[in-house]
Amino acid sequence: MSASLRDHPAPALLSPGAATALLEAYRPATDRFLASPRHTLLGRGSAAGIPHGTSPLAHRVRDVLDALRRPDAPPPVVMGSLPFAPDAPPALAVPDMVHWAPPLREDPLIALPVPRDEHRPDWRVREVPSPERYGEAVATAVARMRAGEFDKVVLARTLELASSREPDLPAMLRWLARRDPDGYSFAVPSGPGRTLIGASPELLVSRRGNLLTANPLAGSTPRSTDLAEDVRRAAALLESPKDLHEHAVVVTAVQEALAPFCTRLKVPTRPTLVRTAALWHLSTTVTGELRDPDVTALDLASALHPTPAVCGTPTDVARAVIAASEPFDRGPYTGMVGWQDADGDGEWVVTIRCAEAEGRTLRLFAGAGIVAESTPEAETAETAAKFRTFLHAVGAGL
Numbered sequence: 344m345s346a347s348l349r350d351h352p353a354p355a356l357l358s359p360g361a362a363t364a365l366l367e368a369y370r371p372a373t374d375r376f377l378a379s380p381r382h383t384l385l386g387r388g389s390a391a392g393i394p395h396g397t398s399p400l401a402h403r404v405r406d407v408l409d410a411l412r413r414p415d416a417p418p419p420v421v422m423g424s425l426p427f428a429p430d431a432p433p434a435l436a437v438p439d440m441v442h443w444a445p446p447l448r449e450d451p452l453i454a455l456p457v458p459r460d461e462h463r464p465d466w467r468v469r470e471v472p473s474p475e476r477y478g479e480a481v482a483t484a485v486a487r488m489r490a491g492e493f494d495k496v497v498l499a500r501t502l503e504l505a506s507s508r509e510p511d512l513p514a515m516l517r518w519l520a521r522r523d524p525d526g527y528s529f530a531v532p533s534g535p536g537r538t539l540i541g542a543s544p545e546l547l548v549s550r551r552g553n554l555l556t557a558n559p560l561a562g563s564t565p566r567s568t569d570l571a572e573d574v575r576r577a578a579a580l581l582e583s584p585k586d587l588h589e590h591a592v593v594v595t596a597v598q599e600a601l602a603p604f605c606t607r608l609k610v611p612t613r614p615t616l617v618r619t620a621a622l623w624h625l626s627t628t629v630t631g632e633l634r635d636p637d638v639t640a641l642d643l644a645s646a647l648h649p650t651p652a653v654c655g656t657p658t659d660v661a662r663a664v665i666a667a668s669e670p671f672d673r674g675p676y677t678g679m680v681g682w683q684d685a686d687g688d689g690e691w692v693v694t695i696r697c698a699e700a701e702g703r704t705l706r707l708f709a710g711a712g713i714v715a716e717s718t719p720e721a722e723t724a725e726t727a728a729k730f731r732t733f734l735h736a737v738g739a740g741l
């Protein structure tokens with residue numbers, strides 16, 4: 344439906360249960376689902392793809408959306424994901440039909456208990472790299488940073504899950520979306536036969552009219568089930584010099600990337616906390632006013648990507664360290680996932696806390712920001728906590 348509908352939703356779409364109905368309606372392969380704190384979207388089918396070309400992707404997306412504009416219809420929308428590597432192909436499409444609903448977190452039905460899948464796959468789990476190898480890569484990066492070679496790098500590891508039957512992706516999405524309804528949950532095709540599915544807490548950038556918002560996260564600690572300990576960990580994170588440094592590197596990069604586009608950019612001087620079911624994060628909400636109304640959400644996202652929350656500083660050195668240290672291809676992980684309409688409004692989310700499903704396999708990804716004060720033990724524990732959300736969703740314990 345439409346931008347106008349988004350601003351003035353039709354009564355039927357305001358009915359309690361509209362957002363959870365979209366969640367229930369999600370079908371893999373044909374559908375693109377994205378829930379944010381502002382909207383719930385379900386795109387079905389594919390009316391147009393984005394052509395290959397030498398011009399920037401954001402321009403090609405704008406041209407496709409402009410060509411599909413009809414005077415009597417709402418502005419068309421593109422949905423999908425962009426990979427971490429700049430030269431890898433995006434997985435974007437203009438759906439035949441986009442259904443909009445208010446946010447999941449405002450839907451009274453979101454609080455209903457999620458029925459557990461009785462027939463859970465019998466997962467075999469392989470860690471790539473092993474936690475020991477991951478710790479060694481962290482130690483090597485720390486030594487190079489202490490020698491002054493670079494400032495920060497984000498190193499990731501994966502879990503490869505294989506089963507004798509295909510996972511139930513709609514059930515997984517329902518579980519993820521209901522567990523963190525304040526975050527960004529998504530399920531989109533990411534390549535032939537592949538689905539990217541996850542629940543990210545991090546907004547790369549959104550644009551609404553001439554207003555932009557970015558919400559970099561960096562600096563994390565696992566939650567505790569003991570309330571007093573959970574609060575103690577949150578308080579310690581807010582005071583941790585190592586995490587404040589790791590966070591500041593990201594905020595500075597976001598500020599520098601967005602400043603040229605803005606007449607006004609507001610960057611709070613100290614971070615606050617956000618929490619997911621599994622982690623506490625340091626968070627800064629950056630807001631700004633656009634200088635040029637023709638700059639789209641994807642123009643802004645492309646200028647920001649990759650932030651040091653997922654790559655490092657300086658970017659080119661960090662990219663090289665990642666390529667040399669990680670024994671797998673990141674694919675869509677640490678890219679972006681989201682939507683944008685022909686007016687240039689949209690939301691692009693950092694693709695983390697996610698997995699890529701293909702047939703009977705699932706590949707889970709988790710990374711952590713490494714700075715000179717990092718330790719291999721703490722970063723291995725942080726990535727284990729980041730896997731936890733997803734492992735619960737698929738019914739695999741580790």
Ligand SMILES: C=C(O[C@@H]1C=C(C(=O)O)C=C[C@H]1O)C(=O)O
Binds near residue numbers: 695708
């Ligand atoms: C890279 C990931 O997360 C990023 C790294 C964080 C950190 O190092 O503290 C926090 C949030 C994300 O920006 C991930 O979840 O895989």
